[in-house]
Amino acid sequence: MAEAAGHRDVDVPKTKKAFVPLENNPEVMTHLVHQLGLSSNLAFHDVYSLTEPSLLSFLPRPALALLLVFPVTNTYEKFRQQEDSSREEYSGSGAGERVVWFKQTIRNACGLIGLLHAVCNGASRQQIQEGSDLQKLLKDAIPLKPGDRAEMLYQSQALESAHADAAKKGDSAAPDAEANVDLHFVAFVKSEEGDLWELDGRRKGPLNRGKLGPEDDVLSEKGQELGVQAFLRREEEAGGGELRFSVVMLGPSLE
Structure with a gap:
């Protein structure tokens, strides 16, 4: 599913810098991470179903990370604020550091x-190419506290x-950088220690959602139960209806 995605910037500090929202398109995302310096051995792929075995079987595994794109609902905002209220x-x-987390301060980013x-994070970190912009960015980020890292x-x-x-790429016309787009990205990543992390730059920090076994990836039954399905189930139950969402995964390239 390809659609532009950003968010309403609730609780994201107002800054002078705003980016044109990325289209939720695996080709666009793959282009960007390859340009930054991720190995061509990895790529993003559409996940057309989280539950249908025949559709899941087409995806190259292991699934190293999932990107969930969803509308920012009142239910989500309430849960986010409640969960974060007790956290430092x-x-x-x-x-x-167990996981590298980035605080978002750029609008629509x-x-x-x-x-x-x-x-x-996770196994994909080992696929960052030597001397690339991405390697330099990560190297520079690791010693910094979240505020300095965001800067x-x-x-x-x-x-x-x-x-x-x-x-500029993708199938649809990109919105203006200053547009208020009410869709948001959340990442689920399995660390090399086996922890499933929910990573969102609008939260107070990274969220450890549980332990996965060596046989589990983020699309496995346990990986979904602790991660993306738990997220969607909470939204659907509280909202009283089906949530509009889309998912892409990072895994082995098909080329």
């Missing part, structure tokens, strides 16, 4: 933040240039 602001940094979360992204010309190039 994340302050992790350094080589011992939730797609970009989701992509960075997907490629800078580094804000100031990155390489990131802004690659994003602008990718935003």
Whole structure:
């Protein structure tokens, strides 16, 4: 499903910088991460069903990360605020950090933040090419606290240039950078230690959703139960209806 995605910028600090929202399109996303320096061995793929075995069987595995795109509902906002109210602001940094998390301060950049979360964590991190912009960005980000890390992204010309190039691609006309688009990206990533992380630059920090076994990836039954299905079930039950959403996964390239 290809549609432009951003968000309403609730609780994202108002800044002078705004990006054109990325289209929720695996080709666009793959182009962007390859341009930044992820190996061509990995690519993004549409997930047409989370439950139909015949459709899941076509996807190359393992699924290293999922990007869920959904409308920002009142139900989601209420849950997010309630869950975050008892949490401290994340302050992790350094080589011992369990997961690399990026705080979002650029308007309409939730797609970009989701992509960075997907490629800078878990097994995909080992597929970042030496000497690339992505490797430099990650190397520079790791020792920084979240505020300084967000400022580094804000100031990155390489990131802004690659994003602008990718935003021109896709199947639909891109909205203006200042547009209020009420769709949002959340990433689910399996770390190399086996933890399933929900990563969202609008939250107070990374969310550990549970432990996965060596045989599990983020699209496995357990991976979905702890991650994307738990998220969708909560939204559907509270909202009283089916949630409009789409999912793409990061996994082996088919080329």
